[in-house]
Amino acid sequence: MQKEEKQVLDGMVPEDILQRWETRGVSRRDFMKFCSVMTATLALPVTMMGKIAEAIEGDNRPPVLWMEFLGCTGDTEAFLRANQPTATEIILDYLSIDYHETIMAAAGHQAEAAKRQTMEKYKGKYIAIVEGSIPTAEGGIHCTVGGDSALNIVREVCGNAAATIAVGSCASFGGIPAAAPNPTAAISVSKAVPGATVMNLPGCPLNATNLTAAIVHFLTFGKLPATDSLGRPKFAYGKRIHDNCERRAHFDAGQYAEGFGDAGHRQGWCLYKLGCKGPETFHNCPTVRYNEGTSWPVQAGHGCIGCSEPQFWDTMTPFYERLPNVPGFGIEATADKIGLGIAAATAVAFGAHGVASALRKDDNSDTDPVEKEG
Amino acid sequence: MLQIRYVWEWPVRLTHWFNVISIIALAVTGIYIGNPNISVPETGSFVMGWMRMVHFGFAYLFSVSVIVRLLWMFIGNEYASWRAFMPWLTKEGWSHIVGTFCYYTFLRRKVPYVVGHNALAAMAYSFVFLLFAVQVISGFSLYGQYDPNGLWASVTAPFLSLFGNQVLRLTHHMITWLLIGFAIHHVYSAWLMDVKEKNGTLSSIFGGYKFIDPKDL
The missing domain is CATH 4.10.480.10 (Cytochrome-c3 hydrogenase, C-terminal domain)
Structure with missing residues (x-):
């Protein structure tokens, strides 16, 4: 009985933390909900809830630089609409987002200066979040911000970050800008910055809960969650x-x-x-x-x-068919029709061959030693 | 004098029939899995579940059968040997290829008389074994996706990352049809040779024996 009580206590969020969030306008209930959603999403035991609450509370929250390149801002939209109990408040207010083109107040040289300041002051400590893919054709001129190419920016920012999170399918794998024929030679962040620690959160858009959970994991354990061979966190992409x-x-x-x-x-x-x-x-x-x-x-x-x-x-196209179209055949030709055609043509060809062979009477092997009846 | 010769040893015959049964079961269940078209009004049914269960069970049987037959190519007699499947390696093999081709295309009167596989059939089987290998690899790659941390997923990961699962799916599907085409051709050719060679070709895959007149060789 005592042991059970202790386990529950281990998972409890300390009272003083709850009170501090209340004074910030986040109700106890909402904060508890947020912590439990994060714990569940990361597939952690419930006893970790207290640790997560402390980590979010801590003073070592790293600054975040959020960059947008060849994308549609859909991931930003998804994230800003994150509403697991005021995750926006928890993350945006208490995680210092120093650069985010869609939401920052600063503009022009001022914004670029803020980014540079963060990069220099927190070198190797900040988190870089990239949305959109990186065009590489013609020296990367297809996407420039503040007079520099996306390729140069991403190499500099992600190269000096503690960790990089590629949000959405474009940043993770190239996405729609990199779809055939890929006129701008767009590539993913991990290809653009081969040396950096990149975690991919693909999805069109990504699921904001997964991004929040990944950041919470980083705050709690000081590192990004375990990833699979495609660089995706297993907690979110480990099951079909x-x-x-x-x-x-x-x-x-x-x-x-x-x-x-x-x-x-x-x-x-x-x-x-x-x-x-x-x-x-x-x-x-x-x-x-x-x-x-x-x-x-x-x-x-x-x-x-x-x-x-x-x-x-x-x-994955065609989206409304099970199998891809067979190259070289018309749009309407499905794999099964072609297959049935192959089988039917085989049957017809050998049927004809059989008729012709049956009519041949002079091609038998010698059967001298065998006495034939009739 | 006709001689009775033991041509197809029992592992050859056994794997042949395991392949026949598996391919029929795999093709029937596979075509259903690709395009499920049985009307199932009862929600408590398990039609797709059973189809997949049977498909995966026979997939294992088929894979083991193919592997055993491939091993037997290095253990068995000259008719089962890997050399028999590559007639293009020898000069004699080439003459058989040309001879059989001419017979099939009505350019030559007499069928080249051989004890084991004829040269064209042997080449077809080499290609079919290649198709078998692609089926097994693509099949287990798709199968392994149910558990990305499992054994099959780790074994087949290179194929999935190289081709992508939709390409593997299409390949798996198209090869099924090629194998159905092959089965039609195979049964026809066996019948044709049974009629023309008169040496018990059809019964030899059941019993293993052929009746050979050495004078015809």
Whole structure:
């Protein structure tokens, strides 16, 4: 009994921290919710909640430089709408974001000077967050900020950072700007700065909860969470969408929506035949969801398009078909029609050959020693 | 005098029939998995679940069967040997290739008489073994995705990162159709040779024996 009590105590958020957040206008309930969401998202035991609360409270919060290149600001939008109990307040107010083109008050040379100051003062200690891919064609002229190319900026800023977080599919893998034919030769952050410690948070947009959780992990443990071979944190990208999908029972049963709005679709059946890429996409969308955990594409009735996978615009299309088109054949030609054609052509060819062979009477092997009847 | 010759040893026959059963089961379940078209009104059903279960079970059987047959190429008799599958390596093999090709295209009257595989068939089987290998690798790459930290995922990671899973999926799918085409051709050719060579080609894959007249060789 005593042991159990102690474990609960270990997970508790210290009273004085809760009081300090209350004076800042964040209710105890909201702060507790935030800490528990972060603990759960990171798949940490509940006993870590107290540690997380202390880490967010601590005075060693690193400054953040947020840079935007070839992207649509969708990740910024997703992050600013993060509303797991006032995460915006917790992160934006108490994590010092020293440079962020969309939200900073400073402009022009003033903003550039603030960035440079942070880089020099906190060299090797700040966190760099990059949104959008880096164009490299023609010396990188396709994206310049403050008179310098994105390639130069990202190399300098990420090269001197404690850690770099690539947010969204563009920064992580090149995304839509890098889709074929990739006219600006756009590349991901990890390719642009090969030496830097880069963690990828792909998604179009990324899930703000995952970014917040990654930062909380950094604050709590002093390092970024464990990543897979594609540089994605395992807590968020360690499972297939398909394996956590709420429509999975319909998949296993064999019940599929055949078209948008048909009887199966209205009953919430599996979207596999409508081209859902959940079976080949690794993300925690089904468990974390978007917009206050309200919903996510498959719940809303649209198949996954695999937006967090590398080169999704090239590899996951057509979005509404299971298989890619076969190169060299028309748009309408599906793999099965071609396959059936191959099988039918084989049968016809050998059938004809068989008729011709049956009519040949003089090609038998010698059968002298065998007595034939008739 | 006709001689009775033991051509196909039991591991050759056994793996052949394991392959036949597996390919039929894998093709039927695989085509369903690619395009599920059985109407399932009961929510408590497990149609796709069973199809995948059967597919994965036969995938293991097929893989073991192919591996055993590949090993037997180095253990078995001359008809099972890897040399038999590469007729292009010898001069005699080349004459058989040309001869069989001419027979099939009606340019030559007599079929070149051989004990084991004819040269064109052997070349077709080499290609089919290549297709088998691609099927096994692409199949287990896709299968392994259920557990990214598991054994299969770590073994097949290079293929996934090199080709991407959608390309592997399409390849896996198209090769199924190529193998269906091969099966049609294979059964036809076996029948043709059974009729023309009159040496028990069709029954030899059940019993292993062929009836050979050395004068015809």
